[in-house]
Amino acid sequence: QVQLQESGPGLVKPSEALSLTCSVSGDSVSSYYWGWIRQPPGKGLEWIGHIFYSGSTNYNPSFKSRVTISLDTSKNQFSLKLSSVTAADTAVYYCARVGVGRDGFDVWGQGTMVTVSS
Amino acid sequence: QSVLTQPPSASGTPGQRVTISCSGSSSNIGSNTVNWYQQLPGTAPKLLIYNNNQRPSGVPDRFSGSKSGTSASLAISGLQSEDEADYYCAAWDDSLNGPVFGGGTKLTVL
Numbered sequence: 662q663v664q665l666q667e668s669g670p671g672l673v674k675p676s677e678a679l680s681l682t683c684s685v686s687g688d689s690v691s692s693y694y695w696g697w698i699r700q701p702p703g704k705g706l707e708w709i710g711h712i713f714y715s716g717s718t719n720y721n722p723s724f725k726s727r728v729t730i731s732l733d734t735s736k737n738q739f740s741l742k743l744s745s746v747t748a749a750d751t752a753v754y755y756c757a758r759v760g761v762g763r764d765g766f767d768v769w770g771q772g773t774m775v776t777v778s779s
Numbered sequence: 780q781s782v783l784t785q786p787p788s789a790s791g792t793p794g795q796r797v798t799i800s801c802s803g804s805s806s807n808i809g810s811n812t813v814n815w816y817q818q819l820p821g822t823a824p825k826l827l828i829y830n831n832n833q834r835p836s837g838v839p840d841r842f843s844g845s846k847s848g849t850s851a852s853l854a855i856s857g858l859q860s861e862d863e864a865d866y867y868c869a870a871w872d873d874s875l876n877g878p879v880f881g882g883g884t885k886l887t888v889l
Binding site for chain 2: 706719761
């Protein structure tokens with residue numbers, strides 16, 4: 662059974678960087694694509710970016726200058742870094758596996774709430 | 780403002796059939812397949828329909844999807860109380876070079 666678990670600080674100060682890690686069990690990050698999606702409180706879902714098993718990435722242009730997604734095959738994890746955060750980045754952040762086609766997120770983490778506040 | 784357009788709410792009584800629409804454009808739904816996600820209160824989204832009309836293992840056949848042109852629909856037949864959730868459509872967008880989501884539809888079972 663594939664499971665994903667997000668971890669990282671729940672509170673980040675404005676202008677600082679948000680860093681989250683997604684730990685994968687039951688599958689290898691060396692297969693499939695892996696992605697990050699966020700959901701502001703009371704709002705809909707927003708794709709942040711993908712990382713492919715090769716390590717190449719694909720980012721939402723809305724975040725492109727601020728976002729970095731990386732893969733750590735030795736720890737079977739992938740990570741998200743979002744720099745220069747503002748209150749608008751307050752959201753639940755989900756990691757997910759793209760198990761169907763190039764955009765079908767078939768396994769999700771439980772999500773982690775990140776609040777941007779001083 | 781979401782790229783894909785969904786009605787904000789829908790409702791039905793137990794046993795009824797309800798449909799949720801999703802409207803897009805030629806760069807997303809018009810040229811790519813549609814996925815649907817179900818998000819129960821306080822939980823992560825779950826893949827409900829993929830490739831327009833395919834159900835992952837474990838999803839009841841009460842849920843079905845269809846696509847025509849630049850629009851798609853999710854139908855739920857034999858509505859049950861546990862179907863009360865938010866439903867999101869999604870599709871790859873060729874302009875964005877990534878997936879886009881609808882704003883979500885909150886389904887209430889009366």
